Amino acid sequence: MRATSYLPPIAGYRTAGWYAIISGLLAVTGLFLLVKLLVIGAAGPYSPMGRLHYVICAIQYLVQTFFVFAFFSLQQKITHYGRVPVHIMGMAATLLTSLSLLLAFPRIVSDIFYMVPQGIFGVWLISVNLRRRENVSRGLQALGVIAGIGLLVEGVFPVAFGIFVSMDALRIPAVALREYPENFANHFLHQMLMAAFITGVVMLPLWLVIYGIGLVRMGTAVRG
Secondary structure, eight states: OOGGGGSOOHHHHHHHHHHHHHHHHHHHHHHHHHHHHHHHTOOSSSSHHHHHHHHHHHHHHHHHHHHHHHHHHHHHHHHSOOOHHHHHHHHHHHHHHHHHHHHTTTTSSOTTTTHHHHHHHHHHHHHHHHSOOTTSOHHHHHHHHHHHHHHHHHHHHHHHHHHHTOGGGGOSSOOOOOOOOOOHHHHHHHHHHHHHIIIIITHHHHHHHHHHHHHHHHHHHHHO
16 A cells, blocks of 8 residues: 555645634734724624624634634544544534624624633643644644633633623623622632633634644645
């Protein structure tokens, strides 16, 4: 049997790589808009810029669904092994994140509900980066684990807020915004959210772009 029969198609590397790069660049754009919204105190899908931010993030996670699928297909072709439940969880999480972002417009869900499935995607990110791969640096895998933990903690925020402060974050349909008590739990959870934002939302696009570039280069190397 020829050695080349063990190699996945060149398109497999490139497809997964470009999906990762595109979703990473969309994440950077969404992050830039979010920072601007936080500066002017208008975060949420209730202003033109806020709607644009949510739409871009919804497209980002939709593209990430294709990346997770392409990544899973690539792993199966390389190793003839793939943890199907883990990757199904990853695809479901990205799709639900995208859907939740869009459902915030008609107030079917709250503007932070999307963090819950985003946290589940964080579990997928941790899982795939804990599995050692010879063609991926330990530093990049560590970055993926850190980003995954940040997303997971961010996903805990709406649930913890619902338990300790107010269930408004989890109500379907969403309820009107109001002032919440400035108690210890509220303060602690928002500090936790800030830390999760830095480690998760900020690090994710970096991981996606670097990992995607590596996959595209691998596709070029395979082509020779």
